[in-house]
Amino acid sequence: MSPDLQITDTSSLRAAMVDRLTSAGVLTDPQLRGALLRVRREVLLPHAYVRVSGPGTDPIDWRLLDGSHPEDRQEWLDLIHSDESILLQRDGEPLDTLARGPVTGGHMTSMSTYTPATVEALQGLGLAPGLRYLELGPGPGVSFALAATITGPGLATGVERDAHMAAFAQRNLYRLSVGAAIVEGDALDGYEALAPYDRIHSGIGVPCVPPAWVEQLAPGGRLLSTLATRTPSWPGQLLVIRSNRGRDEAVLCGRPRGYRPMRGYRWLSALDHRARIEADPGTARPTRIVPPPDDAYGFWLAAAYLAAGLVRDFQAGTLTIVAPEDDSWAVAGPGDGTVRVHGPRDVWAELEHLHVRWEEAGRPDTYQVDLTDGTGAQTVTSGPGPKALTWTLPPLATVPRPTP
Known part of the structure; x- marks a missing residue:
């Protein structure tokens, strides 16, 4: 990418970004505000991948924006000063000889949060x-x-x-x-x-x-x-x-979102089941709970560990939870007191049971983690007492490390 990116005055774009973050109540630290105004993002993010193909497309079609190219420049500047993640690298590729324009395939291995x-x-x-x-x-x-x-x-x-x-x-x-x-x-x-x-x-x-x-x-x-x-x-x-x-x-x-996991960590995905779920959501039955709201983060975090193997399809029109390795799912709503279930694993029954436990534990939003229990295991608990929610974090050894 061209070194002449440094001579462009983008201070107004940084100021607008800072004002937006401040108005939204996100940015409150004056020292960080000053740093955001000073650090020229265009130097750190001289290019960006934009996804062209829709969800579920494989291989994925991308377009590389080159910030030094006049035809890409405005779109690139708007993107790197937006609230979006900036995609920088596919499949660990070298970053010095990237060519602008369309490209197909690959998976993103580095981005700016x-x-x-x-x-x-x-x-x-x-x-x-x-x-x-x-x-x-x-x-x-x-x-x-x-x-x-x-x-x-x-x-x-x-x-x-x-x-x-x-x-x-x-x-x-x-x-x-x-x-x-x-x-x-x-x-x-x-x-x-x-x-x-x-x-x-x-x-x-x-x-x-x-x-x-x-x-x-x-x-x-x-x-x-x-x-x-x-x-x-x-x-x-x-x-x-x-x-x-x-x-x-x-x-x-x-939290509603977090950093991507280390390389080699395999996420579950609901994508392969989406078409089947739309065609046949499952058998309707009454539900004992109102679907927890998206911001009940303490409940959903516990579900990630205590009802393991589940993943939510956030693209679905109503709350959809999938156990992809068990070919099972649950589709809640739409607000009629029923839930539709499919497969050998009763996903919704597990969430109902966990919801009762979460209520009995006092609807915790935060959990304490013991990093030094003497055994090497790191344990999580919602608090004291027999009704507390507890679990053990998986060890690092379960995550494959990439080959250098």
């Missing part, structure tokens, strides 16, 4: 000048550059496994004169050479917290990560706060 999620994460970490910052899986480096702008030169380190992306991001950070380094390595190992860190932010979802991350957290530090489950429908966000005495408090809460 949509801006409201980035703002929420960085504000949750409580960044400030002088703090030592570690980002795991920084990708193209948007959140990393913002954090480094706040903490100051020489205090931010990123660990990126993809060699092409690490070199791409570091070069662009240099062009921005951001005094921060991205090293190539396995994010699961953190980066012991410069530990401990006051703030650790993971841009990848993990099934549990890698021990190295906790070990590299300084007293008084904070660690923020997405806990990935097998379903993309109900992610969890984990915040670990280490007291000045070294004691950890880890809180897990459900």
Whole structure:
């Protein structure tokens, strides 16, 4: 991509983006506001893939926007300053010789997270000048550059496994004169050479917290990560706060969305069942519960673990939950007191039972995570007492690591 992107004044676009985030109540931190106004996104995101084909199409048709090309420029500028995720890389490809225009096939292996999620994460970490910052899986480096702008030169380190992306991001950070380094390595190992860190932010979802991350957290530090489950429908966000005495408090809460899981982690999908469900939703029967609302995050997070193997089809017209490996599903509504079920697994009965347990546990929104129970397992609980919801996080060993 052309280096003359640097000479274009995009300050008005950044100002409009910041005003939009502020008006929506998303952006409240004045230091992050200043960083968003300063960091030129067009340098970090010089191109972007746009999906052309509709849902369910395989292989997928894409179009690559080149920000240096006059015909792409306005669409590209609008996109990278929007609230959308920016798709940067297919199948781990090199990033220096991409050609604009149509391309077919492949799967996205790197992207910049949509801006409201980035703002929420960085504000949750409580960044400030002088703090030592570690980002795991920084990708193209948007959140990393913002954090480094706040903490100051020489205090931010990123660990990126993809060699092409690490070199791409570091070069662009240099062009921005951001005094921060991205090293190539396995994010699961953190980066012991410069530990401990006051703030650790993971841009990848993990099934549990890698021990190295906790070990590299300084007293008084904070660690923020997405806990990935097998379903993309109900992610969890984990915040670990280490007291000045070294004691950890880890809180897990459900979120509407989270970071993509580490490579090799296989998500469940309802896509292959969509046509069959539309043709035959199943047998109607009464339901004992009103379908929980989308923002009952504490319930849906528990469902990801305690009714495992389920995934929601958010493209369906009414609440549709699928157990793809059991060829089973449940379709709720439309508001007539019934639910339609299909297959050997009674998906809705499991959700009804879990809903009763969730009610008895006090409808928890957040859960406590014990990272140091002495056995290596990381356990989750909604609180004390026999009616608490509890489960154990799966170990890292269950997630295949990619071949370098």
